Amino acid sequence: MKIQERAGAGNNRVSAPAGPVGERLPSAPRERKPALAALAVLLILIGALGATVLVLRAGERVEVLKVTKDVSAGERIERTAFATVLVAEDEALGYVKADQASLMPKYVAKVDLVPGTLLIAKMLTNEKGLPAGKSAVGVALKAGQYPAGGSLKNGSTVSIYRVGAKTSSGSSAGSAGSTGGAGSNSLLVQSAKVQDVTRSSGDELVSSSSLPVSVIVDQADAAKVADAAAAGEVALVLVPATAGN
Known part of the structure; x- marks a missing residue:
């Protein structure tokens, strides 16, 4: 009897219901990374700032x-x-x-x-006149005393020579008293600037005409250039600008 009662009592027990099939266990929450989020915001701010700087610089031109x-x-x-x-x-x-x-x-x-x-x-x-220590000297040049072809222009760099023999007055060509001029065929100015060239309607002048040219020289050289110009014994030779004063 006891065995049967125990068996009957065991049969009356209610088993625990099984859980639904396929249900997943709860997972742990994802770990947040605030450092990456802050970096993304910083990059956005830097980009906006760079664009603003470019716009401002463009406005300052x-x-x-x-x-x-x-x-x-x-x-x-x-x-x-x-x-x-x-x-x-x-x-x-x-x-x-x-x-x-x-x-x-x-x-x-x-x-x-x-x-x-x-x-x-x-x-x-806005000061009138020439740079300090400079003088402008006018010369009238004949054909052969300046480069042909229109190459002599305002701003050209030239060397100034005195050309032609200059014989002292009262002396004959064959006498012992005849002397060549001190400036005969000599270099007067190594480097001078052409201030102005006054040409006729064409680039070339006929041989009987003269070409008025104004040259800028050191004040110390102005007198000898003017003297040679008055005698018609000045010749201009173009030189590279790097050989300047």
Whole structure:
């Protein structure tokens, strides 16, 4: 009887219901990485800042004057001798801006200017006359005393020679008292600047005409050049600009 009661009691027990098939166990929450998120935000901010700087720099560009032709010291910069170009603004340099172009006729170049030079205020002066220590001497040249073909121009660098024999007065050609001029066929100025060449309607002049030329020389050389010019014994020879004063 006891065995049967125990068996019956065992049969009356209720087993625990089985869980649903295929149900997953709860997983651990994903680990967040705040450092990566902060880095992403920082990169976005840097990109925005860079774009802002580029925009601001583009707005700081100004239009200034640039030399397009050779201009010698003491010469005015004609309207055809400069153009405009955009550059980054720099107040320390003192660029001559495009809106100041109308003032250019009042100024002359203090130094020799070459094409591509950006004009700054220190390169110009409104003082009349020549650079300090310089003089302008006018010479009238005959054919053969200057380079032909129109190669002699404003701003050209030349050497000045005294040419032709100069015999003292009262002496005969064969006498012992005849002497050659001290400046005969001699170099007067190693390097001078042509300030102005006054040509006729054509590039070439007939042999009977003279070519008026103004040259800029050191004041110490002005007297001997003027003396040779008065005697018609001046010749100009083109030389490289690097051999300048």
